[in-house]
Amino acid sequence: MVKPSSYFKTIYRSVWNNLGRIISIISIILIAIVCYAGLGTLSSTVEASFNVFFVDSNLSDITIKATSESGFSTQDQITEDGQLIYSDVNYFKNSCSVEEVDAFTSLEFENYGENTRLYIFNPDDMQLNKLKVVEGRMPENVNEVVVEQASLTIAPTELNSTIRINIMGMYPIDVTVVGIVQNPLMFTPDGDVDLVNQETLDKVVYCYQETIPSLISSLLPVTDLYVQLVKYNDRIDYFSNSYLNDVQEAIDEFEADGYTDFAYLTLEENKAYNILSSYMEKVDVIALVVPIFFLVVAALVVLTTMTRMIDEDRASIGCYSSLGVSNFKIKFKYMLICGVFTTLGCVLGMILGLTVLPAVIYPGFETIVFLPAKVMFVDVVPGIIASLIVIVSAMAITFYQISMELKTESSNLLLPKTPKAGKKIFLEKIKVIWRRLPFRYKSSIRNIIRNKKHFWMTVITTAGATAIVFLGLSLYDVVSFNESPAVTFVADTIKPICILIIMLSLLLTIFVVYNLTNMNIGERTREIATLDVLGYHDREVCMYIYREIAIMGGVGVVLGIPCGIIASYVLLGYLDFGSLADVQWYTYIASALLVVSFIVVVDLMLIRKILRVDMTTSLKSVD
Secondary structure (H helix, E strand, O other): OOOHHHHHHHHHHHHHHOHHHHHHHHHHHHHHHHHHHHHHHHHHHHHHHHHHHHHHOOOOOEEEEEOOOOOEOOOOEEOOOOOEEOOHHHHHHHOOOEEEEEEEEEEEEEEOOEEEEEEEEOHHHOOOOOOEEEEEOOOOOOOEEEEEOOOOOOOOOOOOOEEEEOHHHOOOEEEEEEEEEEOOOOOOOOOOEOOOOOOEOOEEEEEEHHHOOHHHHOOOOEOEEEEEEOOOOOOOOOOOHHHHHHHHHHHHHHHHOOOOOEEEEOHHHOHHHHHHHHHHHHHHHHHHHHHHHHHHHHHHHHHHHHHHHHHHOHHHHHHHHHOOOOHHHHHHHHHHHHHHHHHHHHHHHHHHHHHHHHHHHHHHHHHOOOOOOOOOOOOOHHHHHHHHHHHHHHHHHHHHHHHHHHOOOHHHHOOOOOOOOOOOOHHHHOHHHHOOOOHHHHHHHHHHHHOHHHHHHHHHHHHHHHHHHHHHHHHHHHHHHOOOHHHHOOHHHHHHHHHHHHHHHHHHHHHHHHHHHHHHHHOOHHHHHHHHHOOOOHHHHHHHHHHHHHHHHHHHHHHHHHHHHHHHHHHHHHHOOOOHHHOOHHHHHHHHHHHHHHHHHHHHHOHHHHHOOOHHHHOOOOO
16 A cells, blocks of 8 residues: 555655646646636726716716707796696606706807807706816806816817807807816717717816806706716616616606606717727627637647646556555546646636736726726636636546546556557658658658647647737737727727737747647657667757657647637627738738747757756666
8 A cells, every 4th residue: 555645745746747847737827817817807997997986976877958949947837726847857856766966058159160068057056977177176256167178189278278258159258267177977088079060079168157147147048957866776887787777767767757858868878988888898809709719728738738747657557556546546646736736827817817917908098088096896707717617627637538547457557558550651652752851851750640649739739829829919900000990099908908918829829839849858758868879969869859849830830820810800700890901911920930939949948858868767668
C-alpha cells in the first residue's frame, strides 16, 4: 500500500514536473475569464452609474408636451351641479400613479441666427430633473441665466458674458450668463434637436419666470410637464424592460382617462438615452460573442495539456495500480490537479475582469456621453457561468482521459505505448513531390501524419488563436475606416474594447504556442537524446523539433484566417453595422504574421530546454 504522505508527494511531484504547463493553463484560463467577466460587467457598470446619476437628479419618467397653442389648463372648474373638474395640471398631480409634477414653459425659436431652446420656470417649484452646475452658479436675480454645457452641436458660451434673448421678435432682453449646467435629460456630446424641425440646437437657456417681461410672460402658456411616477421598489433600473413597461402602463392609464391630446415622451424618445442604450446593446453583443472564442481555445488547451500529462504518467499510473492503489485515488490525483488550477485561473480572471477591465475602459465612454461618476457595480453572472463551463468541461475531460488509461492492464501501463507501425503516407505515393523532398522533411511529415491526434490538437488550437487575433483586428478596422454615421459616432468608444480584445488575443496566442511547443519538446526528449548521440549539431536538433511545430502551426494559421472571417461576419451581423468590406487587406496578412512571429519568439525562448535534455536519462527504457 502507498502511504498517504507518499501519495501526496506524488501529487506535488506531478505539479512540479508540469509547472510550466500548469502556469500556461492558469494564464490561458485567466485571459478567457478576464474577457468574459470584464466585458460582461461593462454595460452593467455604465448603466448602474447612470441609474445613480438619474436618481440623484430626481429624473422625471415622462415629459408631457401640450400639442395646442393654449398649452395645459391650470385652473380647476366647477360645473353647475357642483362637480369639480380638474385642470390638466392638477389631473396629473392627483393621479394615483404620479409622485411629482413640475409645470413650466419651453420655447424653441431662432434667436439672432441661433436655433435656441428657452426653459422658463420658477426654481422653487421645480423638483424634477435638477440641473447640475458644471461651472459657475445658479441665477440669483432676474437678470441672470444659465446655459447648457457645450457639446458637438451646442455652441460654447463664456461665463459672465451677456447674451440677448428676443422672444416673439419683440422686447429683446439682455441677460448675464452666470452658470454652465447639465440637464440630466441631455447627457450626450451630440446635443439635442428641436421638436418641430428636428434640427440641432445651438443654444439652450434656462431662466426664471420673472426674467421675461410681464407683457410677454402673461401670454406664455404652460407647455411642458415633468412627471415622476410612484416607485414601487427601492432600486429603479431605468434601462430595464420592467421600468419601461411601467411607464407605458401609466401613459395608457392617462389616455384611457381622456388625456389623449398630449405628446408623451419617455426615455425611449430621449436622444441621449437612445444613443446610450444602442451602444450598450452593441457592447453586450461583443461581450457575448467574442469571449466564446477565448473559452473554446482555453478548453482545447486544457484538453491537450491534461491528455498529454496523463499519457506521460502511464508508468506512474501502472505503478499505483499494481501496488493496490484504488482507481478512485488515481483519478482523484488528476482531478485535483485539474480542478485546483482551473479554479485558480477562473478566480484570478474574475478578480481582474470585474475590477481592472471596467476601470480601464469606462473613461472611453466619454466620447458618446457625459459620464457620471463610476459606480462600482459587479455583475458576476457572466463570469460565473463562463468559469463553471471551463471547470466542468476541464474536469470531465480529465475524468474521461484517466478512466480510459485505467481500463488498460497494470502490466501494460508499466510499458511505454507501442509506437504506431510505420507505413507509407499518401504523399509518398506522389513520387514527383516525394523524391524531391530532403530526408529531414520526409521524417517530419511522417511524424506529423502518424500522430494525427497531436496534429489536430495543435492545428485547431493555433487556428483558434489566429481567428481571435483576426477578429480583434477586423473589428478595429470596421470602427476606424467605416464612414457610416451609425459607426463613426461609436467608433472612438469601441476602439478601446477592440484594443483590449487584440491585446488579450495576442497574450492568449503567446501562452497557447508556448504550451504546445513546451509539451512537444517534453514528449520528444528520447528522440532529441538519440539525435545528440548520433552526432547531430544543436541547430539540427532544434530544427528537427521546430520543423514539425512550424508545419502544424502554419496549417493552423492558414485555417485560422477563414475561421476569423466567419467569426467577424457573425459578430458584425449581430452588431448591425459595418461589414467585411471595411476590413483592410493588410489585416489578413498582419493576423497571420503576428501569430507566426509569436511561434518564432516562443521557439527561440525554448531552445535552451532542447539543448538541456539529458541524454542518459532520456535514453533509459522500461523493459
